[in-house]
Amino acid sequence: MFKKIEAFLNKHLVPFAHKVDKQKHLSAVKKSMVAMTPLIMIGSLCLIPEAIPNLIGQNNPISQFIINNLDTIYLPFTYGMGMMSLYVAAAIAYNLGNSYNMNIPGCLSMGIIAFLLVTLYNDPETGALSTTYLSTKGLSMGIIAPMLAVELYRWCLKKKFTIKMPEGVPDFVSSSFEMIPVSLIVIGSFLAFRLFTLNVLNCMPPEILTPILAPLIGSMDNPFGFLFLQFLSCLLFFFGIHPSVLSPITSPISNQFLAENQAAHMMGQALPHFYTGGMISPFANFTGTGVTVGLVIWCLRSRSKAQKSVGRVSLVPTLFGINEPILFGAPIVLNPIFFIPYVFGGAILGSIPAFMMHYGLLNKSWFSPPYVGVFLEGFLATGDWMAIVANLIQLVGSILIWYPFFKLFEKEELKKEKETKESSSAISAEDEALLDDLDLDF
Secondary structure: OOHHHHHHHHHHHHHHHHHHHHHHHHHHHHHHHOOOHHHHHHHHOHHHHHHHHHOOOOHHHHHHHHHOOOHHOOOHHHOOOOOOOOOHHHHHHHHHHHHHHHOOOHHHHHHHHHHHOOEEEEEOOOOOOOOOOHHHHHHHHHHHHHHHHHHHHHHHHHHOOOOOOOOOOOHHHHHHHHHHHHHHHHHHHHHHHHHHHHHHHOOOOOOHHHHHHHHHHOOOOOOOHHHHHHHHHHHHHOOOHHHHHHHHHHHHHHHHHHHHHHHHHHHOOOOOOOOOOOHHHHHHHHOOOOOOHHHHHHHHOOOHHHHHHHHHHHHHHHHHOOOHHHHHHHOOOHHHHHHHHHHHHHHHHHHHHHHHHOOOOOOOOOOOOOOOOOHHHHHHHHOOOHHHHHHHHHHHHHHHHHHEEEEEEEEHHHHHHHHHHHHHHHHHHHHHHHHHHHHHOO
């Protein structure tokens, strides 16, 4: 059966994937996301020590050291993933500008200023500059803003809205003057967009999705609604938009439902709600958004050196529900081959516990546990050993769903690695032949 699926995907999906890979904007996003892999991996690893005191007790000397130095341990995460959108914006401006053979410093400056204009704001309570949207919460603007800025720059060049300096003027001076009209147009456009969203929509640009999605998410407290929410989360993350953009809507609802479940539990009544804070991390995001543990396992067994390395680095974070290393390392983000298993498969797998709760096979959650790792977290959230069974079903399902898509992806990766190796060998052979022709004697 898997052979037939693989043949079907090879015939219909691979050609589409190649076309997507050649599209300049999508290629720029993909390259930029992959470039973030080191920051994501190191930042993710720095979150794991937080779970250790919960596992070995807070009075342990190791736990005390971690608790006392947690702010310092978090620094790679804070300055890495905590400013991810800014780095992505710069990388996209660079990669897109490079694909057009444009002035890279100009593209970088326009891409970054465009992003900052639609994300930074002063906190009304403290008056300090808020960096909320420099993190993955602002990733949507981190992708869109630099693309539009570079395209506006390119349009200005085509229409000759630039200042041309006389011949003999140094290039760096000429390039600076060329950017003056471009800067006015780019900065003016993004400033106008910010003013529009603040005064007409009453929100910051990254929050535009919030009023659109609020009515939908308000009715999520049933298994099918939960399935839709999982689909939406995976869909957003596939396109590089962190699902946390939904949190201003989802968090108040899930926390309210959790409090009502806790009150019912204390009174010995049936728990009323599916969608609680204790449902997300242990079940919906089991091993990370989209239940990607299956892909990590196949990467570990891969014949591709690159994918095996990604699997090794992703394994430990995955056990604590952190899957950014595999999302951006494989990558899953904007990879057409992985769209079906991640978006559709992830939504279904993440919703299995909700359906088990609906049919009375698993207790609803009444506790939102701290990070303690997979399997144990679900048990603590529900007080039910069936939580471990639910997680095992998700694990097996993830392995099965990812298999045919990974084999197809692995085939493409092995082909690329072979071509790279042959190219390197050919260059080495040419160098040797050149040295032989020189007939040098030492």
